[in-house]
Amino acid sequence: MNTIQNNMKKNMKDNRGTIRKERLRGLVLWGGVIMAVWMLMVSASDVLADGGVNFQCPATITDTTLGRTDDPYIACKHLTGGDGYVRMADQPPPPDGNAAATYIFGFCDATAIPVENVMDDCLLGAQFAAPTLQINEGDEFYLTLTNVGMNVRPDLFDPHTVHFHGFPNAAAVFDGEPMSSISINMGASLTYYYNIVEPGTYLYHCHVEATEHMQMGMLGNLYVHPAQDGTPLGTCAQGNPCTKFAYNDGDGLTGYDVEFPIQISAFDPLFHLADETVQPLPFADMLDVYPMINGRGYPDTVNAGVLTPPAENGNKNSQSVSSLISATVGQKILVRLSSVATIDFFTVQILGIPMRVVGRDARLLRGPTGQDLSYAANSVTLGGGETADVILDTTGLTAGTYFLYTANLNHLSNFTEDFGGMMTEIILNN
Amino acid sequence: MNRKLNNIFKYLLVSSAVLFLVAVWIIPARAAVDGVMTSNLRYTLTAKPGYISVPDGNSIYMWGYAVGNGNMQYPGPTLIVNQFDTITITLNNELTVPVSIVFPGQTSAVALSGSPGLLTKEALPGGFAQYRFTASQPGTYIYYSGTMPELQTEMGLVGTIIVRPNSNPLTRAYSSASSSFDREYLYLLTEMDPAVHDLVNKGKMDQVDTTTYHPVYWFVNGRSLPDTLLPPLYPTLPNQPYSASPQIRVGDRVLIRMVGAGRDLHPLHLHGNHHQLIARDGRLLSTTGTTADLAEMLFSTSVAPGQTFDSIFTWTGENLGWDLYGHALTDPLVSGFGAGDEVFVQTTLNGGITGGATQLQINTPAAGSWPATAAFRAIIWSGGGFPGSAREVVRLKRTSPGSSTFNILSRGREDTSASAWLDGDSIVYTDHGGPMPVLLPDQQFLTNGMFWSGSPFLGSTAPLPPGEGGFNPYNGFFFMWHSHSEKELTSNNIFPGGMATMAVVEHPDPAIAPFSDIPHITIVAP
Numbered sequence: 001m002n003t004i005q006n007n008m009k010k011n012m013k014d015n016r017g018t019i020r021k022e023r024l025r026g027l028v029l030w031g032g033v034i035m036a037v038w039m040l041m042v043s044a045s046d047v048l049a050d051g052g053v054n055f056q057c058p059a060t061i062t063d064t065t066l067g068r069t070d071d072p073y074i075a076c077k078h079l080t081g082g083d084g085y086v087r088m089a090d091q092p093p094p095p096d097g098n099a100a101a102t103y104i105f106g107f108c109d110a111t112a113i114p115v116e117n118v119m120d121d122c123l124l125g126a127q128f129a130a131p132t133l134q135i136n137e138g139d140e141f142y143l144t145l146t147n148v149g150m151n152v153r154p155d156l157f158d159p160h161t162v163h164f165h166g167f168p169n170a171a172a173v174f175d176g177e178p179m180s181s182i183s184i185n186m187g188a189s190l191t192y193y194y195n196i197v198e199p200g201t202y203l204y205h206c207h208v209e210a211t212e213h214m215q216m217g218m219l220g221n222l223y224v225h226p227a228q229d230g231t232p233l234g235t236c237a238q239g240n241p242c243t244k245f246a247y248n249d250g251d252g253l254t255g256y257d258v259e260f261p262i263q264i265s266a267f268d269p270l271f272h273l274a275d276e277t278v279q280p281l282p283f284a285d286m287l288d289v290y291p292m293i294n295g296r297g298y299p300d301t302v303n304a305g306v307l308t309p310p311a312e313n314g315n316k317n318s319q320s321v322s323s324l325i326s327a328t329v330g331q332k333i334l335v336r337l338s339s340v341a342t343i344d345f346f347t348v349q350i351l352g353i354p355m356r357v358v359g360r361d362a363r364l365l366r367g368p369t370g371q372d373l374s375y376a377a378n379s380v381t382l383g384g385g386e387t388a389d390v391i392l393d394t395t396g397l398t399a400g401t402y403f404l405y406t407a408n409l410n411h412l413s414n415f416t417e418d419f420g421g422m423m424t425e426i427i428l429n430n
Numbered sequence: 431m432n433r434k435l436n437n438i439f440k441y442l443l444v445s446s447a448v449l450f451l452v453a454v455w456i457i458p459a460r461a462a463v464d465g466v467m468t469s470n471l472r473y474t475l476t477a478k479p480g481y482i483s484v485p486d487g488n489s490i491y492m493w494g495y496a497v498g499n500g501n502m503q504y505p506g507p508t509l510i511v512n513q514f515d516t517i518t519i520t521l522n523n524e525l526t527v528p529v530s531i532v533f534p535g536q537t538s539a540v541a542l543s544g545s546p547g548l549l550t551k552e553a554l555p556g557g558f559a560q561y562r563f564t565a566s567q568p569g570t571y572i573y574y575s576g577t578m579p580e581l582q583t584e585m586g587l588v589g590t591i592i593v594r595p596n597s598n599p600l601t602r603a604y605s606s607a608s609s610s611f612d613r614e615y616l617y618l619l620t621e622m623d624p625a626v627h628d629l630v631n632k633g634k635m636d637q638v639d640t641t642t643y644h645p646v647y648w649f650v651n652g653r654s655l656p657d658t659l660l661p662p663l664y665p666t667l668p669n670q671p672y673s674a675s676p677q678i679r680v681g682d683r684v685l686i687r688m689v690g691a692g693r694d695l696h697p698l699h700l701h702g703n704h705h706q707l708i709a710r711d712g713r714l715l716s717t718t719g720t721t722a723d724l725a726e727m728l729f730s731t732s733v734a735p736g737q738t739f740d741s742i743f744t745w746t747g748e749n750l751g752w753d754l755y756g757h758a759l760t761d762p763l764v765s766g767f768g769a770g771d772e773v774f775v776q777t778t779l780n781g782g783i784t785g786g787a788t789q790l791q792i793n794t795p796a797a798g799s800w801p802a803t804a805a806f807r808a809i810i811w812s813g814g815g816f817p818g819s820a821r822e823v824v825r826l827k828r829t830s831p832g833s834s835t836f837n838i839l840s841r842g843r844e845d846t847s848a849s850a851w852l853d854g855d856s857i858v859y860t861d862h863g864g865p866m867p868v869l870l871p872d873q874q875f876l877t878n879g880m881f882w883s884g885s886p887f888l889g890s891t892a893p894l895p896p897g898e899g900g901f902n903p904y905n906g907f908f909f910m911w912h913s914h915s916e917k918e919l920t921s922n923n924i925f926p927g928g929m930a931t932m933a934v935v936e937h938p939d940p941a942i943a944p945f946s947d948i949p950h951i952t953i954v955a956p
Contacts, residue, residue: 051875056868073805073827073839138804138827140751142868159877166729169703169747171754172907173870173886177701179879180908180932188875191868195751197804211916211925227803227831248803248831283920284646342916345695345732363704363727368608371723383697385730385914 053118055110055144056191064112066134067141075139077131078110080118081160081184081206081218082148084126085312086319088267088290089297089414089421093308101310102269102290103152103276104128104217105206106318110146124151124313129263129295129321130220133204137227137248141194149186152276159183161190163207164222165385166362168198176207183208199226199247200362201336201387203263211283211342215271217295219340221261221321224362237331246334246389247364253374254358256334256391260325262404264348264382264422265340266291269415288343291411291422293323298405298412301424326427329399333392333426339382346422347381347407353397353426355380359389379407394428402426463592463616463687464662464672465508466497466952471517473509473954475531477553477575477587478502478524480669484647485654486922490624491631492586493525494669497954501669504652505618505691506573506589508672513596516564518542523553527635529587531561532576534736535712536591539563549576568595568604569712570687570738580640580693584626586652588691590618590738593712603685603740604714608722611685611742615676617911619733619929620652620692621645621918645694648918648929650674655912655919655930676911676933679945680888684743684933690733696918696929699730702745702909707731709740730914745907745935747888748773751807752864755937756887759809759821759863764938775799775859779810783824783838784850790826790836792857800859803831805839807864811856822851823863881908881932889937904943906936 057076059069067077085101087093106126110118125148135141147160161176161183172180174192184190206218226248232241234252242255249255266288274281293301296319300307304326307319327333339346358365358374365373380388405412405423414420466473480502481489495506511517521544523529530552533539544551544559553559575587595605603609623645629638650658651672660666662673678684686705688698708722709715715724731739747754755764755772763772777796800806805827812820826836866886870876873895878884883905884892891905902908912919912930921927936943 051871054871058867073825140805140867163701165699166704169745169749170701170909171747171750171886171888172882172909175701175909177879177910178877179926180701180881180910181879182870182876182882183879184871185875185877188871190871190876193751193867195749195804197749197801209925211919214916231831281923281925283917283923283925284644285923286917344915345697360726361704361728361730365726367723368706368725369721369723371717373724373726381732383695383730383732383914384916385697385699386732 051188053115053146054189054191055115055146057142057144061111067111073138073140074142075135076111076142076144077133078113078118078144078146079131079162080108080110080122080125080146080148082106082108082122082124082126083150083152084108084124084316084318085310086128086217086295087307087310088269089300090417093310101312102267103272104318105150105213106130106217107206107220108148118146119148121316122146122148125316125318126217126313127318127320128217128219129265130204130218132221132261132321134223134225135196136225136229137196137199139196141196143192143194144189145184145192146189147184147186153278155278157186158213159185159208160206160213160218161208162192162204164192164194164202164204166200166202166387167194178208196224198362199224200359201246201261201338201389202362203338203340203385203387205340212275212281214340215268215286215342216275217267219263219265221263221294221336221338223261223336237328242332246336246359246391249358249364249366253372254334254364254389254391255332257331258327259334259336260323261294261321261336261338262323262325262348262424263294263338263340264292264346264406265295266342266344266411266422286343288341289413289415291346291406291413293422293424294321295319296323297414298420298423323424324427325404325424326429327394329397329428329430330395333394335390335392335404336387337380337382337390338387339384341384343384344408344411345381345383346411347379348404349379349407350392350402350404350426352402353392353394356391356393357388358391361387392426397428399428399430402428463508463510463614465510465590465592466954467510468517468954471515472520473517474498474520474522475507476522476524477529482586482652482669483657483667484921485657485927486924488624488922490622490647491627492669493529493582494586495589497952502586503669503671504586505620505672506587508590508592508616509573510592510594511565512594512599513565513568516562519561520558521553521561522558523555526555528552528554528577529582530559530576531573532579533561533563533571533573533591535569535571536563536565538566547577549579552577565591565593567712568593569709570603570689570740571712572689572691572736572738574691581626581635581638583691584622584640584693585630588620590616590687590689592687603687604709606714606716606720606722608708608716608725609685609714609740609742610683612682613676613678614685614687615674616651616672616687616689617674617698618651618689618691619696619698619913620649621694621929622647622649624922643693645692646922648696648913648921650929650931654921654927656927658931674931676931677945678743678745678933678935679943680935680938681746682744686741686743688731688733688739688741690735690737693735695732695734697730697732697914698911699914700743700909700911700933702907702933702935703743704729705731705741705743707739707741711738746773748861749801749804749806750861752866753861754888756866756885756890757863759823761863763862772862773860774862777857779851779855779857783810788838789829790824790838791834792836793834797834803828806859807861809858809860809862810851811858812851881934888935889939889942902934904936906934906943908932908934
């Protein structure tokens with residue numbers, strides 16, 4: 001990395017002490033104000049019937065992670081929008097490194113949290129990558145978004161939305177693009193409804209002031225399992241027919257044994273710092289220097305668990321989505337690739353494992369008359385807001401560690417730290 | 431954000447109502463992209479300087495192609511020609527540097543006259559050059575200056591050529607039925623570094639370094655949001671004549687001609703629905719030449735520099751799971767009912783269902799058009815068929831893909847309790863009458879967008895707080911079509927702006943949504 005960036009980083013660190021003290025004071029003050037306002041709303045909930053935390057689900061939840069309910073065709077999830085902190089790969093927790101974490105906006109998974117605790121638990125609880133949403137074709141999907149407010153930036157009064165990116169035949173009311181739709185204010189909840197008819201790899205993000213909220217991290221994996229799941233078709237591990245598929249292909253082309261969502265994104269630390277410290281936002285000068293997979297830079301990407309939470313958010317787990325891919329030799333791996341990068345195009349490559357691109361933008365790669373448009377590849381290039389489904393056939397490969405990484409080699413770094421960034425490992429076991 | 435934009439709009443729209451009709455020569459015809467046609471196979475373009483407006487209040491010095499002696503315009507005029515026409519273009523040069531035109535994708539293009547240049551013959555300052563090509567293949571093409579193109583296209587010397595097919599020129603992009611359309615729109619994507627333009631304006635062209643290029647403006651058809659939404663030939667944008675605000679009816683096939691006319695790639699994301707990519711660089715994506723059998727369904731298309739794409743976008747609102755018109759079950763279907771309006775399949779129920787039945791057998795061909803795998807909502811009418819006097823609402827799902835046996839997931843949810851149904855009854859697969867499945871919060875908890883009608887239903891409205899909503903006269907569904915490189919949704923550090931437009935899908939009933947279907951095509955005569 002060059003001198004300018006080193007200086008940038010140094011300046012950021014120098015500024016942080018002062019900024020942090022100021023912010024802490026603001027945090028206490030404004031956090032108190034938010035809580036007071038919210039509690040007022042809740043206590044007055046007889047009048048403001050739809051205010052506060054209001055999770056609409058017409059069935060009883062049985063699995064909070066997947067949002068399954070006692071009705072097999074109804075899924076419910078509860079997210080909140082707000083702010084929080086994450087650690088970049090060059091910001092390890094003490095004692096190894098400094099304690100500085102990166103300020104983000106993000107979603108928090110409140111599905112398992114009792115309604116009365118949602119504000120407490122999700123305030124400053126933003127997660128990056130956002131909680132993964134996976135649902136099934138045929139589901140009616142109820143997704144509640146509660147705006148818990150921005151603890152560090154209460155001056156913003158920002159509403160939030162969920163944009164189910166790629167949802168077919170969307171209605172404006174549930175599209176989440178704020179100019180054409182509604183967005184939810186602080187201290188209230190909006191429930192989105194999606195009748196799920198098209199399987200595939202989508203993504204979701206907040207669309208309010210999209211450049212800012214997306215650069216700040218309101219980005220998540222979202223995919224839909226096809227109805228064909230459970231039907232034996234094609235060939236998977238040990239010569240058995242596949243029972244899981246990316247799409248309703250009719251022939252098992254998209255069959256797989258294990259699936260992994262791989263979301264590529266990148267952060268500009270100066271933008272995040274500007275947002276954290278109430279500075280004008282440098283849109284035109286945005287420069288992403290933290291390229292990531294599922295919200296982590298290498299080597300954090302290969303940590304199979306939750307990253308050590310930062311102190312800045314009260315030690316809430318904020319990086320729960322691993323990007324480690326592991327499988328047994330002979331298995332077919334479905335990589336659900338999506339890009340939510342806000343500036344750059346990225347090309348993803350895998351060393352030593354053949355790729356077959358079978359889906360694009362949540363559709364089977366097949367022409368209107370059935371022409372097979374899938375293709376063998378060694379790379380996939382994605383712009384922001386694009387997705388691809390890639391099948392990795394590990395038949396005949398040697399067990400070991402393989403790498404998935406960006407071929408934009410200058411993005412194999414965590415800011416000034418080289419040898420990191422947009423890379424993860426594929427562990428093949430015997 | 432919304433209020434800021436609202437104010438801009440209020441200011442602009444008050445005047446627009448009056449001035450909108452100033453267009454020089456308007457041909458009311460089928461919806462077509464704004465552009466210039468020729469009546470004698472000849473165009474005269476003039477390269478000249480001028481200024482464009484950007485939404486942050488700045489004026490940018492540009493070079494552009496003008497039609498004849500008209501205004502410098504950005505982008506250059508969209509030349510709309512017919513297949514097999516042999517077109518002669520005379521380029522006059524009022525700039526202080528040589529300019530030219532190259533025609534990527536036109537195999538027969540020749541320079542008839544001009545000063546020798548690297549890529550083609552050039553018009554010297556004060557001079558002219560002449561080009562000729564035969565538009566042998568229909569499609570969407572780009573043209574730009576072949577003289578120092580790295581600078582001159584940035585300065586604005588770039589435009590689109592549309593070649594209409596020999597057969598069905600007004601309803602198809604290519605001869606193939608796969609390319610048939612009801613409306614068509616141009617999405618020419620560019621970006622801009624104003625520092626380059628400042629240097630050129632100050633006569634310091636030798637100081638321009640295109641390797642340190644740092645764009646801060648992004649455009650669709652030469653305008654940034656919110657200017658993209660103003661009508662074509664808008665008086666306050668005299669040098670940016672082209673609009674980018676698709677107005678669509680439910681079920682319309684909308685042709686979108688995407689042109690990468692800058693130097694960066696842009697992932698163009700269309701909200702609302704997938705679009706079908708049917709052609710690239712002026713060629714149908716086809717193995718047969720007759721149907722676009724290689725077409726892909728995408729929600730974003732990466733438009734690369736110099737590349738063109740043709741895509742078809744359609745929005746029907748099918749399978750929403752609730753009635754997008756907000757009907758009650760007893761309400762009539764939308765007038766002008768047909769393909770693309772309310773989703774509707776009807777057949778005769780053979781087996782009948784009894785009070786305790788959990789499955790339904792439907793052995794008719796019509797069942798084939800119902801969802802193969804998803805659960806769906808159906809209305810079963812008693813006795814006389816649709817719309818009979820008694821009905822029951824059920825949710826059905828095939829027991830396995832392709833099966834004609836359906837599981838009854840639920841019944842009587844919206845209407846009567848379970849009852850016995852006889853042979854000869856009718857079943858309707860539709861969202862007609864389907865209620866809004868969630869409670870929306872009271873308005874005080876919401877921020878309402880400027881294009882939000884106040885109602886979730888198409889063609890309906892509800893009161894909104896002062897200063898919110900107000901820019902959706904026929905209560906359509908607006909969808910943002912924009913670059914998903916979100917950095918590009920800004921204009922010189924101001925959000926929102928940049929490479930974004932709003933498309934609106936409106937109610938199919940003209941009584942509810944009168945349609946202003948006005949293309950702006952100028953015809954140049956000798």
